[in-house]
Amino acid sequence: MKYKETPSQAADYLRQAVPLMVRNRIPPNPLNYALWYAYVSNQLPELNVALDSTLKTYGTCPNLLSEQLFRKHLVSDDAKDTEEIHNGLVNLVNTLHEQASVAWEQTDSYSAVLRESLEALTDFNLTDTDALPLESIIRTLSLKTEAINDATRLFQQQIDAAQSEIAALKQELHQTRQDASVDVLTDLFNRRVFDTELEQLMQLGSLQELSLILLDVDHFKRFNDTYGHLMGDKVLQYVGRILKDECAEPLIPVRFGGEEFAVIAPGLGKDATKAIAERLRKRIEAIRIRQKSSGSVISSITASFGITCLRSNDDHSTLIERADQALYQAKLQGRNRVCSDSDGQ
Structure with missing residues (x-):
């Protein structure tokens, strides 16, 4: 995105954005x-639609979605958002610049030789023994033509190599982003995303309902010992x-760790969350x-579930602990079942 506003326009947009x-x-x-x-400059209508939808769903814009929207709408696919990748692209540009300079020098030299040769040919007189011999002119032109061809060929090779390197850097950038937020095995969001999103959604407090599901694959150690x-x-x-199939937005499914998973359910109460579980x-x-x-x-794969809903005095750890206690109750009651922290109260 290019910013073309005057200082006064930019200040006005900022005054609108902060509130x-x-x-x-x-x-x-x-x-x-x-x-x-x-958003307030209204230069990217698709971004405004996405932010409006996010606010309607979550009551805020969670960090994860902010990062995704930023990358999608404000940063190009080959964005240099890490120093290593940035340096890689800079090196590519420098290399191409050097090769272009060599090609330009060869071309400039060739032009000079061509001018001198044409002048010599113009002045050439078969009876003039001091004039530049025709054979020498042709030899010089031939050598310079070969040199410029070599320089051009090398430059093209550098362009081809640069394209391959850029593709590799883009793949590395994509992988870096994935590694930071996605569990490799399950392709779900990881614990880092869970902690960040849960913390931010909890800050909304009484503005909206928030529920949490913890689930654990039953007897997973025994399964590993038996089947590998x-x-x-x-x-x-x-x-x-x-989890990816069943937990569409605004649900946030994550791999919590090991054989344990979690689902953050913003805007949902106990009954709706229990139905999902x-x-x-x-x-x-x-x-x-x-x-x-x-x-x-x-065919013996099952899972136990514990759910809880946000309370006014909760912090990050108390909410997770209560869901974990409900999960423990599901295991005590025979596994392969859903328990809420309020069941039996």
């Missing part, structure tokens, strides 16, 4: 300033796929995995 951020509890960091500056870790990884991948439980119970070695089908 919006305060009213919607948007953290005052440079990334969010850029997002909401662009590769089969265990396959189970975790199946569970991750189910029950749907997940049934789908996990329906998992069937065929062993290639024996051909037998494994």
Whole structure:
């Protein structure tokens, strides 16, 4: 995005953006300033639609979505947002600049020789023994032509290599972003994202409901011991796929750690959250995995669930602890079930 505003226009946009951020509890960091500056300037209608939808869903703009919107609407695909990648692109530009300079020098030299040769040919007289011999002119032109061809060929090779390097850098940038927020095995968000998003959503307090689901694959250690870790990884991948299928926005599914998963449910109360957990439980119970070695089908995969809802005096740890206690109760009661922290109260 290019900023073309005058200083007074820019100041006016900032005066509009800051109250919006305060009213919607948007953290005052440079990334969010850029997002909401662009919002009030109304230069990117798609961004405005996305932010309006996010505010309607969450009552704020969670950090994860802010980063995604920033990358999508304000930064190009080959953005240099890490020093290493930035330096890599700078080196590429420098290399191409050097090769272009060499090619230009060769071209300039060739032009000079061509001028001198044409002048010599113009003055050439078969009876003039002091004139530059025709054979010498042709030889000089031939050598210079070969040199400029070599320089041009080298420059083209550098261009081709640069394109490959840029593609590799873009892939590395994409992987860096993925590594920072996504669990490699399950393709779900990781614990880092969980902690960040839960903390921000909890700051909304009484402005909206917020629920948390913790789930644990039953007897997973025993499963690994019986069938091996590769089969265990396959189970975790199946569970991750189910969570991605069933937990559309505004739900945030994550791999909490090991065989444990979590779902943050903003805007949902106990009954709606319990219904989601029950749907997940049934789908996990329906998992069937065929062993290639024996051909037998494994159908004993289940999970236990604990859910809780945000209370006025909660902090990050008390909310998680209460969901964990509900999960523990589900295991005590026989596993493969959903328990709430308020059940039996």
